[in-house]
Amino acid sequence: MTTERKVLAGASGPVVPAGPGAGTAPLDRSALMHTYAEPSVTFVRGRGSTLYDSAGKEYLDFLSGLAVTSLGHSHPVVAAAIADQAHTLAHVSNLFGNVVGPEVAATLDRLIGGGVERAGGQVFFANSGAEANECAIKLARRWAGPGRYAVVSTWDAFHGRTLASLAATGQIEKQQPFLPLPEGFDHVPFDDLEAMDSACDPARVAAVLVEPIMGEAGVVVPSSDYLVGLRQLCSERNILLMVDEVQTGLGRTGRWFGFQHLGVEPDVVTMAKALGNGMPVGACWARAEVAAAFVPGDHGSTFGGQPLAMSAAKATLAVMESEDVPARAGAAGARLQAGLEAMPGVASVRGEGLLLAAVLTDEFAVPACREALEAGLVINAPRPDVLRFAPSLLVTGAEIDEALATLGPLLARLGPGGARAARNQVADHGERPR
Ligand SMILES: Cc1ncc(COP(=O)(O)O)c(C=O)c1O
Numbered sequence: 001m002t003t004e005r006k007v008l009a010g011a012s013g014p015v016v017p018a019g020p021g022a023g024t025a026p027l028d029r030s031a032l033m034h035t036y037a038e039p040s041v042t043f044v045r046g047r048g049s050t051l052y053d054s055a056g057k058e059y060l061d062f063l064s065g066l067a068v069t070s071l072g073h074s075h076p077v078v079a080a081a082i083a084d085q086a087h088t089l090a091h092v093s094n095l096f097g098n099v100v101g102p103e104v105a106a107t108l109d110r111l112i113g114g115g116v117e118r119a120g121g122q123v124f125f126a127n128s129g130a131e132a133n134e135c136a137i138k139l140a141r142r143w144a145g146p147g148r149y150a151v152v153s154t155w156d157a158f159h160g161r162t163l164a165s166l167a168a169t170g171q172i173e174k175q176q177p178f179l180p181l182p183e184g185f186d187h188v189p190f191d192d193l194e195a196m197d198s199a200c201d202p203a204r205v206a207a208v209l210v211e212p213i214m215g216e217a218g219v220v221v222p223s224s225d226y227l228v229g230l231r232q233l234c235s236e237r238n239i240l241l242m243v244d245e246v247q248t249g250l251g252r253t254g255r256w257f258g259f260q261h262l263g264v265e266p267d268v269v270t271m272a273k274a275l276g277n278g279m280p281v282g283a284c285w286a287r288a289e290v291a292a293a294f295v296p297g298d299h300g301s302t303f304g305g306q307p308l309a310m311s312a313a314k315a316t317l318a319v320m321e322s323e324d325v326p327a328r329a330g331a332a333g334a335r336l337q338a339g340l341e342a343m344p345g346v347a348s349v350r351g352e353g354l355l356l357a358a359v360l361t362d363e364f365a366v367p368a369c370r371e372a373l374e375a376g377l378v379i380n381a382p383r384p385d386v387l388r389f390a391p392s393l394l395v396t397g398a399e400i401d402e403a404l405a406t407l408g409p410l411l412a413r414l415g416p417g418g419a420r421a422a423r424n425q426v427a428d429h430g431e432r433p434r
């Protein structure tokens with residue numbers, strides 16, 4: 001299908017001139033390492049929920065660069081803050097102070113407390129989700145002291161690709177080529193309190209690390225008593241409860257953080273993706289008593305907390321608060337969920353707020369993704385039978401309706417038979433979901 005989506009009033013803004021890389025000539029990618037599947041589309045600019053490819057075709061973005069551009073593309077407040085800071089002072093290293101980082105840390109501490117009062121914790125700034133988790137893992141080892149170094153996480157969880165965060169990631173196929181991984185990482189089934197109970201020997205376990213909703217595993221939501229049970233278990237055994245909010249954090253699930261749906265208080269919270277609305281920023285928050293385990297020299301990052309990244313984060317958080325993105329995600333998510341549930345081939349919809357997955361019958365998510373992209377809708381399939389939706393938290397009702405109007409007929413047309421044929425075609429072309 002070659003239908004191009006129409007420009008939505010308010011979503012696309014003024015016509016933006018074609019950016020660098022625009023045009024249809026094939027790009028020479030031979031100097032790039034082959035760590036990613038060959039992309040079928042190259043985007044050159046974006047505005048709000050709209051992306052434009054190198055041929056000028058426009059797309060409705062319901063993936064947000066994997067839950068990163070939560071305020072949409074090129075948000076004017078964030079863009080202006082980055083430009084202003086770039087013209088003022090981009091970087092000084094952590095040998096010196098800067099005026100933006102402490103303010104962002106205080107805002108995050110307040111949002112972790114629910115948004116009104118400071119929670120009383122402290123923040124380390126990194127540049128990605130994996131690095132935020134790396135910080136959490138090192139902090140847990142430092143806090144627990146010699147001999148107590150193990151981290152228990154869950155099968156299918158995703159915590160990053162650095163060696164330690166990969167060791168915490170519960171996906172053997174991602175670990176296998178890189179063995180041996182660092183020692184001290186155990187895994188138990190997700191949403192299984194008994195298994196966690198058996199794994200948590202306080203003589204060797206320093207921390208439990210879990211996602212409140214497993215995003216890369218296909219948006220898997222645990223039972224409502226899971227985090228509460230983990231909190232109780234960890235408190236009884238003096239083990240840290242560390243929550244990976246890299247994908248769920250900062251409004252995406254309808255609360256500032258996923259753990260806030262259940263009223264638990266974690267010891268450590270990691271985040272990244274949405275924090276800079278596209279500027280690479282990661283953060284690891286910890287309760288003050290836990291954070292105090294780190295002393296100068298224990299951990300660091302050349303770029304972490306630099307003025308440029310912090311200005312993006314400060315502006316992002318300010319817009320998030322003024323727009324009340326958790327409330328918007330809750331309302332918009334309900335609309336998207338209701339629409340998806342009514343679609344042909346959708347067995348169930350899971351997730352919270354604007355982190356949703358449609359579980360399809362007969363494994364036709366991968367071909368559906370490809371067809372959706374051709375029709376101008378960007379989504380992805382974290383699992384062969386799961387379509388993931390993570391649009392901008394400022395997405396409009398009209399944009400949600402447009403996405404549903406694109407997807408519904410496409411799923412109806414694909415149907416189980418068409419899906420099988422299209423899936424084989426995808427396999428023939430060697431394309432795989434992330
Ligand atoms: C829950 C979770 N943790 C950690 C990461 C790793 O983040 P990054 O790719 O920024 O290192 C991801 C990325 O998808 C994630 O979803």
